Amino acid sequence: MTKILAVDDSASMRHMVSFTLKSAGFDVTEASDGVEGLKTAQTDKFDLVISDVNMPNMDGIAMIKALRELQNYRFTPILMLTTESSSDKKQDGRAAGATGWIVKPFNPDQLLATVRKVIA
Amino acid sequence: MEIDLSQFHPVFFEESFEGLDTMEQELLALEEDSDRENINTIFRAAHSIKGGSATFNFKEVADFTHVLETLLDEMREGQRAVSKPVVDLLLRAVDCLRNMLNQLQDGEPVGDAHVELVEYFNQLLTSQQGSEPEDQDALAEIVNSSLSGSVSPVGWNIRFEPEPHILQTGNEPLRMLRELKTFGQLESKANLQKVPDFDELQPESCFISWDLKLDTEVEESAISEVFEWVSEDCQLAISPIAKADSEQQDLSRSDNGNNAESGSRDGSQSVDKVEVVKEQPATPPAKKSELSGKHVVPVKQKTESAQEKVGKPTGVASIRVGIDKVDTLIDLVGELVITQSMLSELGENFEVSKLKQLISGLSELEQNTRELQESVMRIRMLPISFVFNRLPRMVRDLSAQLGKQIDLKIKGESTELDKTVMEQIGDPLTHLVRNALDHGIEPVEQRLAAGKPEVGLVTLNAFHQGGNIVIEIFDDGGGIDTEVIYQKAVDKGLIEDGVELPEEQILSLIMEPGFSTAEVVSDVSGRGVGMDVVKRNINNLGGNVEIQSKRGSGTCFTIRLPLTLAILDGQLIRVAQEVFVLPLVSIIESVPLSAAEVSRVAGNMPVFKLANEYIPIVDLSAEFEIKQSVANGADGLLAIVEGENRKLALRIDELLGQQQVVIKSLESHYKAIQGVSGATILGDGKVALILDIVGLAKRAAQNSGRQRERVA
Numbered sequence: 001m002t003k004i005l006a007v008d009d010s011a012s013m014r015h016m017v018s019f020t021l022k023s024a025g026f027d028v029t030e031a032s033d034g035v036e037g038l039k040t041a042q043t044d045k046f047d048l049v050i051s052d053v054n055m056p057n058m059d060g061i062a063m064i065k066a067l068r069e070l071q072n073y074r075f076t077p078i079l080m081l082t083t084e085s086s087s088d089k090k091q092d093g094r095a096a097g098a099t100g101w102i103v104k105p106f107n108p109d110q111l112l113a114t115v116r117k118v119i120a
Numbered sequence: 121m122e123i124d125l126s127q128f129h130p131v132f133f134e135e136s137f138e139g140l141d142t143m144e145q146e147l148l149a150l151e152e153d154s155d156r157e158n159i160n161t162i163f164r165a166a167h168s169i170k171g172g173s174a175t176f177n178f179k180e181v182a183d184f185t186h187v188l189e190t191l192l193d194e195m196r197e198g199q200r201a202v203s204k205p206v207v208d209l210l211l212r213a214v215d216c217l218r219n220m221l222n223q224l225q226d227g228e229p230v231g232d233a234h235v236e237l238v239e240y241f242n243q244l245l246t247s248q249q250g251s252e253p254e255d256q257d258a259l260a261e262i263v264n265s266s267l268s269g270s271v272s273p274v275g276w277n278i279r280f281e282p283e284p285h286i287l288q289t290g291n292e293p294l295r296m297l298r299e300l301k302t303f304g305q306l307e308s309k310a311n312l313q314k315v316p317d318f319d320e321l322q323p324e325s326c327f328i329s330w331d332l333k334l335d336t337e338v339e340e341s342a343i344s345e346v347f348e349w350v351s352e353d354c355q356l357a358i359s360p361i362a363k364a365d366s367e368q369q370d371l372s373r374s375d376n377g378n379n380a381e382s383g384s385r386d387g388s389q390s391v392d393k394v395e396v397v398k399e400q401p402a403t404p405p406a407k408k409s410e411l412s413g414k415h416v417v418p419v420k421q422k423t424e425s426a427q428e429k430v431g432k433p434t435g436v437a438s439i440r441v442g443i444d445k446v447d448t449l450i451d452l453v454g455e456l457v458i459t460q461s462m463l464s465e466l467g468e469n470f471e472v473s474k475l476k477q478l479i480s481g482l483s484e485l486e487q488n489t490r491e492l493q494e495s496v497m498r499i500r501m502l503p504i505s506f507v508f509n510r511l512p513r514m515v516r517d518l519s520a521q522l523g524k525q526i527d528l529k530i531k532g533e534s535t536e537l538d539k540t541v542m543e544q545i546g547d548p549l550t551h552l553v554r555n556a557l558d559h560g561i562e563p564v565e566q567r568l569a570a571g572k573p574e575v576g577l578v579t580l581n582a583f584h585q586g587g588n589i590v591i592e593i594f595d596d597g598g599g600i601d602t603e604v605i606y607q608k609a610v611d612k613g614l615i616e617d618g619v620e621l622p623e624e625q626i627l628s629l630i631m632e633p634g635f636s637t638a639e640v641v642s643d644v645s646g647r648g649v650g651m652d653v654v655k656r657n658i659n660n661l662g663g664n665v666e667i668q669s670k671r672g673s674g675t676c677f678t679i680r681l682p683l684t685l686a687i688l689d690g691q692l693i694r695v696a697q698e699v700f701v702l703p704l705v706s707i708i709e710s711v712p713l714s715a716a717e718v719s720r721v722a723g724n725m726p727v728f729k730l731a732n733e734y735i736p737i738v739d740l741s742a743e744f745e746i747k748q749s750v751a752n753g754a755d756g757l758l759a760i761v762e763g764e765n766r767k768l769a770l771r772i773d774e775l776l777g778q779q780q781v782v783i784k785s786l787e788s789h790y791k792a793i794q795g796v797s798g799a800t801i802l803g804d805g806k807v808a809l810i811l812d813i814v815g816l817a818k819r820a821a822q823n824s825g826r827q828r829e830r831v832a
Contacts, residue, residue, distance in 0.1 A: 010168045012132035013175065020123055052171075054164045068288070074324070077290035083171055091352075099290030100349030105174030105182070108123040117295060 001027040002119055003044060007037035007063065008052035008081065017050060017081075020108040021115065034058025038066050041073065048119050049078045050102070053089050061089070061096045068097035077118040125176055132172045133225045134438065137218065139165035141509060144214050147207055148512050156196070162210075163192045169217070180230045181220055187241045188213050194245075209244065211513070213237055274361055275304070276343055278332040281355040284325035291350050293326065299346045304336030333361070439539060441499050449495050456488045493780075497684055500540070504582045504589070505533035507546045511553055515578065518557050525575040526561055528553075532582035537589050538684040541661055545591070545681065548654040552593045552677050553578060555651070560597035560675055570672065572596065584683070588663075588705065591679040600669040602626045608635070627667040631655040659814065661685065662703075662797065664763065688783055688810065690800070692776035693759065695740040696748050700772075701781055701800060701810040708760040708767070710775060728758055728769040735760065738820045739771040743795070763813030768820070770811075779803075783810060795819045 004026050008014040011032075018028040029044070031037040035057045041049065049067065053060040060080055067073040077099040082089050090101055102114050143165045146158045166189050173181035188210070194200040216237055220230045278300070282293050300306050314327040334343070340358055347356050463481045466474060508530050519526040537545075561567075561576035568574060581592040602623055609629045610617045629635060633652040658665050663681035682688070682705075690701040717729040718737065727734040737758065741748055758769045781800035786793060786809075797812035 010132075010172055011135055012128045012172050013168075015131055016125065016128045016175065019128075023123060054167050056161075056164065075287055075290055077292075081171075083167070083174070094289070094349075094352055097289050098349075104171040105177075107125075107175075117299060118290070118292075 001025070002048070003027045003029070003046045004115070005029050005031060005037065005041055005044075005046040005049045006051075007031045007034065007049065007055070007060070009033050009055040010052065013052065013081070016108070017111065020111050023108075024112050024115075026115075034060060034063035034066075037063050041067055042070065045072050046076065048115065049073070049076060050081065050115070051078065052081045053093065061092045064093060064098050065096040079114065079118065129176060129225075130438070132176055133221055136169045136172060136221055139169050140214050140218050140221075144211065144513055145509055147210055147214070148516060150202055151204070151207055159192065159196045159202075163189065163196050166192055178224055180234065181217065181224070184213070184217065184220070184234045184238060187238050187245075188217075190245060191241060206244070209237070209240055213241075274337070275333065275335040276340070277357075277359045277361055278334060278343065279329070279355070279357040280332060280347070281329035282326050282350065283353045284322075284327060286326050286350060286353045287324060289350070289353060291353070293328070293330070296346050296350070297330070297332070300332065300334055300343070303338045303342065304334055306335075307333045329355075439500065439502075445495065445499055449492070449499070452488065452492045452495055456485075456492060459484045459488050493687070497538075497687065498536075500538050500684065500686075501536035502539055502542055503534045504537050504542065504591070507542055507549055508533045508580060508582070510546070511550065511580065514550065514553065515557065518554065522557060524557065524561055524563065526557055527575055527577050529577060529579045531580065535582040535584060535589060536683075537582075537681070538686070540685050541589075541681055541683070544657060544661055545679070548657045548679075549591065549593070551651075551654050552679075553580070556593055556595035556597065556675070556677075560595035562598045566598070570598075585680075588680050589683055591681070592676055593679075594674060594676040596674040599671045599673060599675055600627060600630070600667070601671065602669075605629055624666070624668075627669055628665075630667070631665065662688075664814075686783060687780050688800075689778070690781040690810065691778050692802075692808070693770075693772045694774040694776055695744070695772050696746045698744070698746055699776065699802065699806065699808045700740070701808050702759065702761060702770075703810070703813070704778060706761045706763055706813045708762055710757050710759045713756045713758055713771070728760075730760060730767075730769075733767065735767045735769045736817075736820060737769045737771055738816055741771070743816070743819065743823070761813045763817065766814070766817050768813060768817050770816075781808075781810065 004021055006014055006017045006021070006028055007030075008017065009032055014030050014032065018030050021028045029040055029046070031040045033055045034051075037049070037051060038058065049064075051060040051063060055063075058066075064078050064080070067076070067078060078097065080089075080093045080098045080101040081104055082093070082101045083104045093101060099118060100114075102111060106114075143162050146162045146165075149155075150158050150162075166185055170182055170185035170189055173179075173185065191200070191206070191210070195202060195206070200206065213234075216234045220234060223230050280293070280296070282291075286293065297306065297308055309331040311329045311331065312327075314329070315321070316327065340360070343358050344351070344356075347354065459481060463478075463485065466478055466481060470478070511530070512528055515526055515528040556578050557576075561578070562570070562572075564574055567576065577596045579592070579594040581594070583590055605626050606615075606621070606629075609615045609626075609632070612635065614629060614632055614635065615621070631651045631654065635651065655665055658679055658681070661681055662685065663679060666678040666680070667675065668678070669675040688701070689704040691704050691707055693700050693702055718726055719729065719734075721727050721734065726737040726739075728737050729735075740746070756771060756773050757775065759772050759775070760767060760769050762768070781802075783798045784800060786796055786798050789799070795812055795815040795818075796809045797815070798810045799807050800810060802808050
């Protein structure tokens with residue numbers, strides 16, 4: 001089963017993402033900030049990481065950067081959840097090694113479509 | 121996919137309210153010293169609310185937070201100074217958002233109270249430093265759409281040259297080709313000239329580029345969207361194939377194709393790869409339109425109809441628990457299971473010789489149970505900062521309203537307290553702080569005249585003491601004039617003139633119903649209700665309030681509350697054949713009746729002399745009309761108990777064990793009885809009543825009054 005790691009400090013967003021992905025048959029693990037995300041990522045080999053950008057402790061950008069340093073995550077698709085206004089964040093994310101982004105607000109269908117794009 | 125978004129609403133509301141609390145705290149802290157980290161925290165909270173509300177279709181909230189965020193962003197970037205008007209506006213916005221979220225949570229429409237605030241924000245945002253259109257993306261989108269709208273091509277030629285490092289961003293070029301294929305007929309040609317020899321091949325880099333021809337009616341923006349994530353990591357050229365020159369384009373393209381085919385043998389392999397992809401079930405073109413954002417409207421309708429079905433959304437109370445607390449619980453449950461299996465094994469073939477094992481097993485079980493109980497209770501415990509945190513804002517607003525300068529100092533905010541107690545202590549506490557500001561702290565002139573610092577100080581302190589939490593509210597104001605209180609109590613008919621009362625009791629008169637000493641009834645406090653409600657609320661929680669005051673130097677309210685409402689440390693007592701429970705904290709001492717000095721005062725009330733005090737004696741068997749099987753002899757005990765500064769001596773027959781008892785409400789199972797705060801079930805299955813000292817004292821006073829009437 002495809003393993004996805006969902007990282008977001010907002011519980012509602014995280015639940016929504018994880019519920020949607022689980023309903024679609026993915027194996028989802030949740031983490032509530034960058035530090036936890038990075039830690040969790042190393043306990044397993046996830047096929048996709050979806051992360052929020054603005055988070056306490058370690059933000060999404062820093063986490064993506066750190067993930068790309070790990071042998072297991074050099075080519076893993078990593079999607080950021082971002083709002084349309086933060087265009088500079090997209091650049092930062094790209095520079096850090098993010099595969100792409102999903103712009104908030106999104107609905108479950110959009111999320112699934114984007115996820116299916118990167119994990120065929 | 122049918123996913124009902126409303127299931128995430130409760131969590132969204134909860135975290136949004138938390139976010140607003142954080143924003144408020146940080147905004148207040150910002151006034152003292154503006155720190156970048158403060159602004160970041162505020163920004164992050166606002167950002168989360170915006171993201172969530174947009175996702176869950178609370179458009180008004182999302183739009184409003186967007187404006188808020190714009191201002192915060194300017195502050196974060198240092199383009200705007202932190203000033204009082206800005207902080208004021210942001211605080212108002214926090215209030216407004218809280219209202220909006222409350223309305224949404226109750227399933228009510230959001231009013232337009234926020235519209236006015238948005239105006240303010242817009243004025244503020246446009247007034248200073250002509251802010252640049254920071255939203256480059258939005259701008260770019262507008263430009264793009266106006267450009268691409270004018271062309272109506274029959275297809276597109278796309279040249280896609282990824283940078284070698286593209287794979288390291290997790291982007292797979294084939295994915296994009298696959299996506300393009302969903303738009304229509306795709307012909308692709310891979311250029312392999314740059315692929316190095318096998319010996320030098322770096323498998324982690326991409327050296328292939330593509331020439332693509334896509335027959336489709338989609339607009340250019342849709343094509344560039346496919347490459348949106350990699351626009352920085354590739355060379356991309358998209359040119360339209362006009363209807364007329366499409367054949368010509370075909371020719372030139374086939375030239376290219378020949379070149380590529382002759383270029384290297386690997387080329388055909390790569391094309392094969394694309395062919396393989398073609399065989400996979402292609403996503404239908406309809407799926408694509410969902411991605412472009414047009415789909416948002418039907419989803420909104422869906423959630424709305426879902427809400428209609430359920431009716432008014434019901435708020436499910438939830439609690440956040442640290443993972444360490446849950447881990448401890450799991451450990452304990454594990455231990456319990458081990459003990460249980462040990463005991464059941466022991467029970468299967470029990471012999472008297474194993475008695476020792478049984479006893480140690482049982483004591484282990486007892487320990488497990490106690491630890492488990494404590495841990496479960498700890499789950500409900502939250503730091504009192506949940507209540508304290510709303511006070512700084514109130515003090516700020518109120519002191520401005522009252523024209524006083526007041527500092528609030530908070531200590532012990534991490535002291536933990538049961539969630540239920542916490543929820544109910546909020547209002548009384550707020551009221552006491554309001555009172556301290558309004559009545560306690562004197563006007564500035566008066567303070568200066570008394571040689572005090574201009575700025576008044578209100579201190580909140582919380583700490584644990586035994587099984588209680590103690591909350592102190594101290595103000596360095598004028599103190600309470602006991603003479604005024606006394607006179608007023610006489611005027612109101614609360615006490616008879618000339619009765620001598622200790623100072624403590626005079627002070628506690630201000631918490632009697634219908635008592636207010638404020639000369640002018642302000643809208644801050646002093647509506648005549650309040651202090652008595654405060655006292656009643658605290659008593660209902662099983663706690664009490666004490667007042668200490670010194671003329672000229674301040675007043676201190678001390679609230680004592682049980683840590684939890686569910687469990688009580690009890691002392692079991694026996695009265696005739698009945699067992700009662702006394703709260704352990706209320707017991708001062710017990711004396712054998714024979715040694716006790718019992719005398720009778722006027723009104724035939726038996727009293728007991730302890731040190732220099734006369735304490736009324738309550739005979740529990742008489743009070744609860746228990747038929748004595750044995751005549752009430754001289755043997756027996758007096759349990760001296762205290763509640764709300766009043767002492768009482770209870771006539772009992774025996775002190776039994778001490779144990780923690782689970783409190784069951786008498787009210788919900790039977791009816792409220794004065795002098796009884798609840799009931800519990802004892803180890804032997806019997807029900808025992810839990811005595812309420814304050815209620816007992818009142819009951820006894822009424823009874824003795826009746827007796828006195830009878831005597832008269």
